[in-house]
Amino acid sequence: MIFYHFNADLVPNSQLETVKSLLNCKNFVNSDRLLGSSKGRGITWFLNTQTELDVNVVLRHYYRGGLFGKLVKDQYFFNGLENTRAFQEFSLLAKLCEWNLPVPRPIALKVKKTCCWYQADIMLEKIEGAQDLSKFLQTNSLTDEQYQQIGKLIRQLHDHQVHHSDLNIHNILFVPTSGQFFLIDFDKCGTSTGDNWKSENLARLLRSFIKEQGRLNIQFNEQNWQWLLNGYHQQYHITNT
Structure with missing residues (x-):
């Protein structure tokens, strides 16, 4: 069937x-x-x-x-x-x-x-013109504002209680021509209650950055991560429920 x-x-x-x-x-x-x-x-x-x-x-x-x-x-x-x-x-x-x-x-x-x-x-x-972040960062860098944008995007996801169980830089797409970021691969993802899981979700993403910094020599440093967190910790008000 x-x-x-x-x-x-x-x-x-x-x-x-x-x-x-x-x-x-x-x-x-x-x-x-x-x-x-x-x-x-x-x-x-x-x-x-x-x-x-x-x-x-x-x-x-x-x-x-x-x-x-x-x-x-x-x-x-x-x-x-x-x-x-x-x-x-x-x-x-x-x-x-x-x-x-x-x-x-x-x-x-x-x-x-x-x-x-x-x-x-x-x-x-298909997101046209997009590269996964690990590929883009091998030959390019992001601005502080762009790292903030990634943080804001993850915060929006978390504000809706959506837990991306495989949050890593391969699942973040960047379109250089428009400056837009997209999240992909939501297999086995869903909503979770509470807030305790959110810090670990961010830690998973950080581990991904650090892993590819060593493996692929991507352009990333601690200050970049702080700008991402800066964007994440801005407050949002959910209007669509």
């Missing part, structure tokens, strides 16, 4: 079958749509859908990590469509978009159920 879910604001009825066909495709190496790809646990595809959807897209299959992932690569226990990783990530991104936070818009998802297990794929908006 296969379930599909679409963002009606981005996928017109006339393009439902086109999007389904893309979700069902396993390999785009020889496709005219291929704009690029990246490798992690699996391959993330960047596809040209400008004509059909007015945006290009990112297509990602869900894979397990860790030791268990070596045994069971991409199957998960099915406990209702709303509890699948794809549906939860799609729903969270839709909510973040409602709050006007800079994240990619969710476009579509596919969940394939076999007995009590499922496999899933998600399609997201």
